[in-house]
Amino acid sequence: MHRELHDGNKDGLVPLESLDLRHCGTFSEMLQAMSHTAFGGRELGEAFHVLKAMVSDPDCTVVMTLSGAMTVGKMGRIVCDMIEFGMVNVIVSTGAIMAHGLSEATGGVHYKHDPNIPDNQLYEWGYNRVYDTLEMEANLCDTERFVSETLSSMSDSEPTCSSAINRELGRRLVQAGQMPSILGCAHQKNVPVFIPAFTDSEVGLDVATHVLKQAGIASSCPDLGSLLSIPPLYNPYLDLYDYAKRAHSAKRLGIFTIGGGVPRNWAQQVGPFVDIINMRLGTSYDVPRFTYAVRICPEPVNWGGLSGCTYSEGVSWGKFLSPEEGGRFAEVRSDATIAWPILIRGVMESLGFVDSSPLNAHGG
Numbered sequence: 001m002h003r004e005l006h007d008g009n010k011d012g013l014v015p016l017e018s019l020d021l022r023h024c025g026t027f028s029e030m031l032q033a034m035s036h037t038a039f040g041g042r043e044l045g046e047a048f049h050v051l052k053a054m055v056s057d058p059d060c061t062v063v064m065t066l067s068g069a070m071t072v073g074k075m076g077r078i079v080c081d082m083i084e085f086g087m088v089n090v091i092v093s094t095g096a097i098m099a100h101g102l103s104e105a106t107g108g109v110h111y112k113h114d115p116n117i118p119d120n121q122l123y124e125w126g127y128n129r130v131y132d133t134l135e136m137e138a139n140l141c142d143t144e145r146f147v148s149e150t151l152s153s154m155s156d157s158e159p160t161c162s163s164a165i166n167r168e169l170g171r172r173l174v175q176a177g178q179m180p181s182i183l184g185c186a187h188q189k190n191v192p193v194f195i196p197a198f199t200d201s202e203v204g205l206d207v208a209t210h211v212l213k214q215a216g217i218a219s220s221c222p223d224l225g226s227l228l229s230i231p232p233l234y235n236p237y238l239d240l241y242d243y244a245k246r247a248h249s250a251k252r253l254g255i256f257t258i259g260g261g262v263p264r265n266w267a268q269q270v271g272p273f274v275d276i277i278n279m280r281l282g283t284s285y286d287v288p289r290f291t292y293a294v295r296i297c298p299e300p301v302n303w304g305g306l307s308g309c310t311y312s313e314g315v316s317w318g319k320f321l322s323p324e325e326g327g328r329f330a331e332v333r334s335d336a337t338i339a340w341p342i343l344i345r346g347v348m349e350s351l352g353f354v355d356s357s358p359l360n361a362h363g364g
Contacts, residue, residue: 027342028350040332044339047294047330052347054254054292054328055087061250062292065267066093067259067307069130071101071182072110073337078344080180083189085353087344088256090246091186091193092267095201098166098183098193099143100135102203105173105181106146108139140202146172147206148213156214161238162195165207192246194239196266207232244270247288254292258336260299260307268319275318290320296332296339 008015017036024030028048035045054060064082079101082088104110111127111134122129126137150172154160170187178184186193198204211232212218221227247253247270257264271289278284299308311329314320321327332339348354 026349026356027346028356031343031346040334043330043332044334044343047296047332047339047343048346048350050292050328050330051256051294051343052350054256054294055347056351057252057254057292059251060254060292061089061246061252062087062254062256063090063092063247063267063290064088065255065257065259065263066091066097067261067263068094068336069096069100069133070258070336071097071104072130072133072135074110075337075340076101076104076182077180078341079182080185081348081353082344083182083185083191084180085348085351086189087347089191090243090267091182091191092243092263093193093195094261094263095162095195095198095204098195099140099202100130101182102146102169102173103135103139103143105178105184106139106142107178108136108142110135110139143202144206144209147203148210151207151210156233159233159235159238161235161242162198163192163239163242165203166193166195169203192242194243194266196236196239197262198234198236207234240273243267244273248274248285250288252292253288253290255290255294257293257295257297258340259297260295260305260309264295265306268314268317271318271320287318289318291326292328293320294330294332296334296336296343298333298335300333 016038017033019033019037019041021030024033031045031048033045034041035049036042037045054062064079066079070076070079079091100110113129113132113134119129122134128135128137128140147169150169151165154165154168166183167187170181170183170193173179173181173184174187183193185191195201195204199208211230212227215230217230218227255267268290271287274285274287278287293311297307299305301308301310310331311320311327315322315327320329323329332343345354349356
């Protein structure tokens, strides 16, 4: 069999280029150069171009979804910077990220874990371990007092939701000068913070105990079942409808995702939600689909979970525009604490939000 050997240049293939750090004076220049390399480096470089286009598009509403212990992992200031520079317009998060961020904002300190201390001893001493870091139970008690004081200032006769509670927490953080903080910055920039799985968080549990404390029936309840008879006036559909209206009114949608899980799926399901409304109610509303999408997550696709699923799979659900329709996607399979700071610093430099810092101060 005779093989016809082709030439990549004649076939219009994109040539790769060796990464020359001596000619990369900034993070943005390095990321642009990495987009011409291979493997994970190219993924991060391509994410730089897509994210830059997303946040530069004046008609794009950018949704950021957060999962994983990013605030315990000390990534909270990155979220604050993205809010401050207008790189994100809506946040959808796990409750844990906001709870640990609130702990930090109200003066709590997180510590490096000493692996020589066994976990049962950590429990006895009031340390909660998150991989290689520690959150003190005392921090969470301080957070609970802040949450309780905030809830006492809110109406207890009307249903509430996570974004309303977070907005009020943010207002009080700004008022107390506890800045920069994620919820405080979000309040200042009018960025809503939705927590779909609100009860799966310290703040969600604080809301539950606050309601029980206000009821004043604990001493008269013979068992836990009797005590847990007064649920909070909490309605998660207020969040869903608010988010859906925001997404539907956006000229274009972009999504930037750290990790996956419930925040990612909840944010992405807005297209299918409107699709379902149209099919089941006989309406014909425009279906909001994401034009831009960037995610940083080490989860592989082969486990079948949402955290690792590709954007192309999401196209089949009506969540994203396909590349043929103008969709632009980038997926970085990496630990977010490594890739996220590099990516955001590069984008901030390229858009003039921060001064470029030489990477090769002593290079040629």
